Amino acid sequence: MNISPLQKERLKYNPKLPGMLRNGISEICVKEGEETQSVADQDKIKALFPNTYGKKEITFAKGQNTSPAKKQVVGVILSGGQAPGGHNVVCGLYDALKATDKENVLYGFKGGPSGLLEDDYLIFDDEYIDQFRNTGGFDIIGSGRTKLETEEQFAVAAEVCKKHGITAIVIIGGDDSNTNAGVLAEYFAAHETGVQVIGCPKTIDGDLKNEDIECSFGFDTATKTYSELIGNIERDANSAKKYWHFIKVMGRSASHVALECALETQPNICLVSEEVAAKKMSLSQIADYIADSVEKRAANGMNFGVAIIPEGVVEFVPEFSVLIKEINELLAGSKAEEFNALNTWKEKYEFIEKGLSSESMAVFAILPETIQQQLFLERDPHGNVQVSLIESEKLFSALVKAKLAERSSYKGKFNALHHFFGYEGRCAFPSNFDADYCYSLGYNAFMLIQYGYNGYLSKISNLSKPAEEWVAGGMPITKMMNMERRHGEDKPVIRKALVELDGKPFKYFEAHRAEWAEKTAYTYPGAIQYYGPDEVCNLTTRTLALEKE
Ligand code: FBP
Numbered sequence: 001m002n003i004s005p006l007q008k009e010r011l012k013y014n015p016k017l018p019g020m021l022r023n024g025i026s027e028i029c030v031k032e033g034e035e036t037q038s039v040a041d042q043d044k045i046k047a048l049f050p051n052t053y054g055k056k057e058i059t060f061a062k063g064q065n066t067s068p069a070k071k072q073v074v075g076v077i078l079s080g081g082q083a084p085g086g087h088n089v090v091c092g093l094y095d096a097l098k099a100t101d102k103e104n105v106l107y108g109f110k111g112g113p114s115g116l117l118e119d120d121y122l123i124f125d126d127e128y129i130d131q132f133r134n135t136g137g138f139d140i141i142g143s144g145r146t147k148l149e150t151e152e153q154f155a156v157a158a159e160v161c162k163k164h165g166i167t168a169i170v171i172i173g174g175d176d177s178n179t180n181a182g183v184l185a186e187y188f189a190a191h192e193t194g195v196q197v198i199g200c201p202k203t204i205d206g207d208l209k210n211e212d213i214e215c216s217f218g219f220d221t222a223t224k225t226y227s228e229l230i231g232n233i234e235r236d237a238n239s240a241k242k243y244w245h246f247i248k249v250m251g252r253s254a255s256h257v258a259l260e261c262a263l264e265t266q267p268n269i270c271l272v273s274e275e276v277a278a279k280k281m282s283l284s285q286i287a288d289y290i291a292d293s294v295e296k297r298a299a300n301g302m303n304f305g306v307a308i309i310p311e312g313v314v315e316f317v318p319e320f321s322v323l324i325k326e327i328n329e330l331l332a333g334s335k336a337e338e339f340n341a342l343n344t345w346k347e348k349y350e351f352i353e354k355g356l357s358s359e360s361m362a363v364f365a366i367l368p369e370t371i372q373q374q375l376f377l378e379r380d381p382h383g384n385v386q387v388s389l390i391e392s393e394k395l396f397s398a399l400v401k402a403k404l405a406e407r408s409s410y411k412g413k414f415n416a417l418h419h420f421f422g423y424e425g426r427c428a429f430p431s432n433f434d435a436d437y438c439y440s441l442g443y444n445a446f447m448l449i450q451y452g453y454n455g456y457l458s459k460i461s462n463l464s465k466p467a468e469e470w471v472a473g474g475m476p477i478t479k480m481m482n483m484e485r486r487h488g489e490d491k492p493v494i495r496k497a498l499v500e501l502d503g504k505p506f507k508y509f510e511a512h513r514a515e516w517a518e519k520t521a522y523t524y525p526g527a528i529q530y531y532g533p534d535e536v537c538n539l540t541t542r543t544l545a546l547e548k549e
Pocket of ligand 1: 080251388
């Protein structure tokens, strides 16, 4: 196989473990902490999870390993969107499993949770796994978005585990996948299958975190990759001085990615969806806010700038959500056929005008025609508008252009360029932080299995400190749960962490953004460094550093 010089070097990198896991398997003991409660709705969650609720938090420490000698056959699944470091979770898991007993076996279920249901797997060996150490991507076994959530699926999973003698399943995923890991753990316990389930916190979106989980893996590398690109664009903007760049960054709903990139690069504008929702901002208000920056900069001869737009922002604009709901209703059932049978956009526009409320029509009318058409073209299998496909970077630049045209005070030039950064970062070579963090999560997941825990999330904390000082342990998944309304039903789920408007990262941004909007205060983070001084190659995110200040 042809591999790049960097990959060749990265294969040799030795990921750092927390100090307490470094002395070898025989010297890892467990310390049990307090019994836990769910973050809310304790009675309901307890009733739904009679076998896995209220368990103790645990930490590992240096000391005599007292885990029972037992052959372990473990299955691992990668679930959802790719995040840098996933391969190292599998490597850490494999290394701990083999260091404990050479006879232990690791199965990898292919293509996400469906691999478990379809019994589609490979068995890892040294030769295979060694090609993936410290590399990005999930191609080691593939990933998928099938949800493991029904009793029927759990029964199939139990059968597959029984067939192979599997003693534990490790699910590497985001909030939904770990919620399902918790439900599966409860099912396995209730049915006395003897199979344990351990989760690992993954997602570049950074929205799987709480007082126990300091960050999900992949966020560090993905945001560093986007920040490098944004910094390069800022420098280009400041060199050519002729374009406004509208840059959409991934993050399905939370704005952690956009905010972290803003803290790293100090752009002129960064929208934060959670603030848009809290202030109930309209599209017009957002456009005015950006146009103010364009105008002030133009008055100082700066007809250029950079604006970061979080992927999910339009869903947080209250009037836009109403518009989407009305469009979904307008095209429900046979009405979609009626609409599609119309030949021209003019006829379709009249149909829309008749069907929408006057408030929603007013919002629809100000959208650029390409976005209007997108709202009617891109439908998901249930016939709903796919909001994530809306090109919000183009939407906002068009709205800003229209605002500027209305302003007699504005005398500048406004030429916009558009970018979307998402896939560029999801499979990057993991930063040293993610390589170390992920390897530790996997290694630690095996220790949880070995000590018999079920329904736990692998937890590594104290992450803003050097790896030597990281703390390894586990927390019951039920501790992170509350009840939420999903598809018309109350369901136990892990609470998604949105950007907190009173949190330190947002407060820092808020205190500086007026200056950044007017001046050129760009910072250029450059590429991720894998080798070199600690100050550049072992950096955590600004978000984590500010949260732990
Ligand atoms: P996860 O929540 O599964 O980690 O995925 C995150 C994400 O990268 C989002 O930022 C993005 O909106 C989404 O996945 C895109 O997923 P897909 O490529 O499957 O459409």
